[in-house]
Amino acid sequence: MSVIDPLNAATISGAALAADEAAIDTAIASASLALAQQSKSAFIDGIFNALRQAPIAYTVSAGAYSWDATDESVAALTLAVLSALVTGCTSAFAALIADVNATFAALVSDIENWGAGGIGPGLLLAAQGDTGASAGSITGGEHLTGGETPLGTIQWTPVGASSPVTLTAADATGLLAAIAARRAGLQAVRLSKQNALAALTSTPSVIAFSASSSWP
Numbered sequence: 001m002s003v004i005d006p007l008n009a010a011t012i013s014g015a016a017l018a019a020d021e022a023a024i025d026t027a028i029a030s031a032s033l034a035l036a037q038q039s040k041s042a043f044i045d046g047i048f049n050a051l052r053q054a055p056i057a058y059t060v061s062a063g064a065y066s067w068d069a070t071d072e073s074v075a076a077l078t079l080a081v082l083s084a085l086v087t088g089c090t091s092a093f094a095a096l097i098a099d100v101n102a103t104f105a106a107l108v109s110d111i112e113n114w115g116a117g118g119i120g121p122g123l124l125l126a127a128q129g130d131t132g133a134s135a136g137s138i139t140g141g142e143h144l145t146g147g148e149t150p151l152g153t154i155q156w157t158p159v160g161a162s163s164p165v166t167l168t169a170a171d172a173t174g175l176l177a178a179i180a181a182r183r184a185g186l187q188a189v190r191l192s193k194q195n196a197l198a199a200l201t202s203t204p205s206v207i208a209f210s211a212s213s214s215w216p
Helices: 014-027 033-052 071-112 119-127 169-198 203-208
Strands: 056-060 063-067 154-156 165-167
Touching (some): 071 154
Antiparallel strands (some): 056 063, 154 165
């Protein structure tokens, strides 16, 4: 029986997994039902953990690449995204505060200059019906720029590459989402197989049950 390695495609191919299962079936031929079920359930766990950590193909702004999806790599990428988010949010908040201050200053200036003689004389003359008074107006041009970007870019190296490529915020979060979506699909198959396995009532039926087929 081979060692299932998520980074070695040969060990997680359909043929390799079928061969591994055949070896398990031989080993449990005379085992009790409980031991047979336990053995195959552990094999299902092994397949799940290998397939969910296998390299994943995902296209980013820089091109189409294969990405390391092992637990260590996913954790590191998540930390890199969070770190970039904190840094980006700090810069964005600073820009937002400056934008708010500038907007407030412009509004104050407009109010102070409302009317030829300032807000007091301008309002007074307008209230007295002096049509010669220039009441002025707030320009309405004060607004937040909306250009603050909370996350910049991340340098990350694809599988087989000798140097990193630039990932945008959408690239990085999209890659993590793709890894999570694949895991969810594999988890559904894992649970379905283990539930079906637990319902079997004899060792021969466990041996006949296929744990290695029908994985996405």
